[in-house]
Amino acid sequence: MLQYVFVEHPFFALTSLLYLASTIAYGLAWVSPSRLPGRAGTALMVAGVALNTAVIAGRWVEAGRAPFKSLFESLVFFAFCIALLYVVFERLYKTRLFGVAAGLMTFGSMAYALTKWDAEIVKLPPALQSGWFVPHVMVYFVGYAAVAIATGVAVVQLLSSRIPFVHRLTTMKAGSVLSGEPLDLDRISYDAVRFGFVLLTVGLLVGSVWAKSAWGDFWVWDPKENWSLVTWLIYGAYLHLRKVRGWRGDRAAWVAIIGFAVVMFTYLGISMLPTAEESAHVYTGT
Amino acid sequence: MSTSPTPAGPSPAASVSAGAREARLTTLLVFGAMAIGAILQIWIPPGPTTLVAATGGASLVVLGLSFVVPGRLRSTLSGFRFTSSLLIALAIFAILGTLILQGKPAELYRAKYPAVAGLILALRFDDIFHGLPYAGLMALFGAAILASASLRLPLSARRAGFFIAHVGLLVSGAGAAASSMLSVRGRIDLFAGGDVAHQVRVTRGGVATGAFEKLPFQLRLDQFDLVNYETEYRIGYYEKVRIVREGVVMDDFKLKTSFDAYRVDVFNSRAEPIPDLDRHRLPGGDSFRVKAFYPDFEVATRTTPASEGPPALLVTLAGRSTWLQAGEVVSTPDGTLAVAFGQQRPAPPPGVSTSVLVSMSDRQAVVHRADGDGAQPLAEGLSLLGGVVRIDRLLAHSARGAFYQTRSREPRNPAVVIETSVHGLVSETLATAAQPRGVFLRDGQSALVFEKRDKEVKAFLSHVTAGQGPTFARAVISVNDPFDFGGWTLYQVNYNPEDPTYSGLEAVRDPGVLWVFVGFALICVGVFYMLYVEPRFRGGGIDRQAPVAPADS
Structure with a gap:
């Protein structure tokens, strides 16, 4: 299988390896007093993003359409979104602490993509030949990436109150943390959810407008629509909980994690539902 | 959806008591709405009209009651506990709608969900989003939005986002109702x-x-x-999978991936396709390559010199070259002229007015006509009948074999020769797209098929x-x-x-759709404003003013 992956999809495989290498480097930064592993992690992650961009662009040209049709293509794009957003977050919050979480997610997404064999370029059916296709998918996946990062931060947040080593990492002044300041994990997670929620809202509504222009109905109770609504309700509840009830810390982190679990089911699990056959959203090759 | 800021001040005991009352009222409202809906549904069938009428009516009744009934009804409706309970209930309904097939005949439910079919049909979960229990929840949702939005009045820039988002929900809901009723x-x-x-x-x-x-x-x-789409010819890789069809377990082959048989220059669609001759690794560990690609396949024969075998003659007749072995004849399409070749002098082909009879042992070429024969010594390059017949080559002994070729560059009958390597054993197979068949790989568990794709x-x-x-x-x-x-x-x-x-x-x-989209726009603006603009009015932190919940809340 690995031989097949490396021979037939070398650039996808290389991108995965870059993400894996960055994960390892970020992991080393946790335990090394030197700044070198952390910097290497960032460099590898940026290289991964660059190669991932090239891979997506190449496939876009080869397919003559946006490469978001199959599960394989969407996973590659998902990895790209997580990596890109993580790099921005790293600069924004001046910390490399979450590099391992982001690296694991990007590598996991690429590795899962490479185990899918629907790597061939399939034709775009008439329903997907719409100006709404690209914005709908892009907005959603950047939103997914944002809540994925929020979840990574939430996991670190939960672990930091239970594992002294992780707690030290979140407050250390050298190595993984660039700024030298203790991190407000709760705030970072909230910022990511907030950003993701806006995009999930726009994605849901753009999808509805697209459904109207394609089928004449803005809401058809498609399983994916329903689960997207559930996702939106959960993150809506998260924001309400923070704003009104003042939920912070572990409880907010758990809601963020549950929300992401539902996001993942919405993304990957719809094909398991008994109503999946009636959905217009089930990926080919699942 | 919710809610007023948590009031400060009351004693812990009073808070607990008020919280318990709110929890009881929330439970009563949510379960009551669903129960009343389930009972009324015995007489009122589900449907869009039912949903809209029940939602609108009940929503206004609940809201009206919240203004006139003494107690905590209004504050409960606009409170977070109520909103969150309602959101959870709505989410459960949304999930149920994806677990239970919707709008199908009753027989299907009895066949598919034998244990719970009776319950599904009795509660009308076969049309869950048009039923009265769902309408009851939507009514409470509408009342909650109205109640909590009204608490934001008078409107100020500091809290406009919440108001706009909730007005957006109401507008899109009203549009959806109009759409459902009037479209x-x-x-x-x-x-x-x-x-x-x-x-x-x-x-x-x-x-x-x-x-x-x-x-x-x-x-x-x-x-x-x-x-x-343009017709494509690809090599599909199929794997054996076990499927259940009409209750019977059987093996089937499923397409896993496919490979190019040829490549097209994506920047130049007019360029001729180039055969993809690279070796491809397959997931099971086998490999294959396209050894040859023929756009317009045919089987031709080739004559070559040999140490033994019959003599052969390459002759050009009326511009077309043909190899003849002893005993064979070639003629012009109109049948007026023929060339016959033999070890001895062959007999003239019947019905042909002029024939050239070539004898290998006599080393002679005889032009035979009705009015007589004319013989010439046989030699390579000999030209007869004013150049219409030319002797190109002579072989004392020859062998003849079949070979594959393409008649043209047009994809009229595409074929490939696939070279597979299975367990290190290399073999070749000719595969034509006109008659696709599997080239089986490891233990028959997978196969390659050269196939035409033209119905997309x-x-x-x-x-x-x-x-x-x-x-x-x-x-x-x-x-x-x-x-x-x-x-x-x-x-x-x-x-x-x-x-x-x-x-x-x-x-x-659909007269309602415009309002649905206006509502959507308001929701987007409201959410963005609430999350990114309002915090600036509060000095940078949207939730810095919010109370932090006690550990047991």
Whole structure:
């Protein structure tokens, strides 16, 4: 299988390896007093993003359409979104602490993509030949990436109150943390959810407008629509909980994690539902 | 959806007591709404009208009661506990709607969910989103939005986002209600060449109701185009999978991936395809490569020198070269001239006016006519009958074998030679797209198939003319590109691959959709404003002023 992956999809495989290498480097930064592993992690992650961009662009040209049709293509794009957003977050919050979480997610997404064999370029059916296709998918996946990062931060947040080593990492002044300041994990997670929620809202509504222009109905109770609504309700509840009830810390982190679990089911699990056959959203090759 | 800021001040005991009362009231409202809906549903069947009427009516009643009934009803409606309970209940309904097939015949539920079919049908969960329990929750949701939005009045820039988002929810909800109650949807089936429609066959939930709605205009289908993607020839990789079909477990082959048989320059669509001769690794560990690609395949024969075997002659007759072995004849298409070749002098072919009889042992070429023969010594390069016949080559002994070639560059009969390596054992197989068959790999668990793909629909387009009195308009309707005319929107939804003149259109008149989209815009603006603009009024932190919940809250 690995031989097949490396021979037939070398650039996808290389991108995965870059993400894996960055994960390892970020992991080393946790335990090394030197700044070198952390910097290497960032460099590898940026290289991964660059190669991932090239891979997506190449496939876009080869397919003559946006490469978001199959599960394989969407996973590659998902990895790209997580990596890109993580790099921005790293600069924004001046910390490399979450590099391992982001690296694991990007590598996991690429590795899962490479185990899918629907790597061939399939034709775009008439329903997907719409100006709404690209914005709908892009907005959603950047939103997914944002809540994925929020979840990574939430996991670190939960672990930091239970594992002294992780707690030290979140407050250390050298190595993984660039700024030298203790991190407000709760705030970072909230910022990511907030950003993701806006995009999930726009994605849901753009999808509805697209459904109207394609089928004449803005809401058809498609399983994916329903689960997207559930996702939106959960993150809506998260924001309400923070704003009104003042939920912070572990409880907010758990809601963020549950929300992401539902996001993942919405993304990957719809094909398991008994109503999946009636959905217009089930990926080919699942 | 919610809510007022948590009030400060009351004693812990009072807070607990108030919280317990709110929890009880929330439980009563949410479960009460569902229970009342379930009971009323015995007499009132689910449907869009039921949903809208019940939601709207109950919503206003609940809201009205919250203003006149003493106690905590209004504050409960606008509180977070109520909102969160309601959101959870709505989410559960949304999930149930994806677990239970919707809108199917009762027999299907009895067959598919034998243990719970009775419950599903009794609670009308077969149409869960149009039932009264769901309407009850939606009514509470509407009342909650109105109650919590009203708490934001008078409006200020510091809290406009919440208000705008909730007004957006109300507007889109009202639009959806109008859409559900007032919209008309139906099918128009037309055939190209001037077929005209004056009415719509009304449908509900995709099923014809038997009713018709007259169109305020006439619609003519002038032309229908079914556009396919360009034909491709690919090598599909199939793997054996176990499937259950009609209750029987069986093996089947499923397409896992496919490979190019040839490559096309994506930047130059006119360039000729180049065979993809690279070796490809397969997931099971085997490998293959396309050893040869023939766009217009045929089997030809080739004659070569040999140490033994019959003599052979390469002759050009009327510009066409042919190898002849002893005993064979070649003639012109009109049959007036022939060349016969033999070890001894061959007999003249019957019915041919002029023949050239070539004898290998005599080393002679005899031009035979009705008025007599003329012999010449046989030699390579010998030209006869003014150059119409030319002896090109002579072989004392020859062998003849078949070989593959392409007649032209056009893909009239594509074929490939696939070289597979299975367990290190290399073999070759000829595969033609006209007669696809599997080249089996490891233990018969997977196979390669050279196949033609030419039925993939790229677009279907209806060229229509709509006329209403002196006004008329022409348009091309395709999927994702509907046509608005006379208050109706026409969508391209169907075609028939067996009848390229048929076009299926969906006609929709929906007065509510504009408000749905206005509501959507307000929700987007409100959410963005609430999360990114409002915090600036509060000095940078949206939730810095919010109270932190005690550990046990």
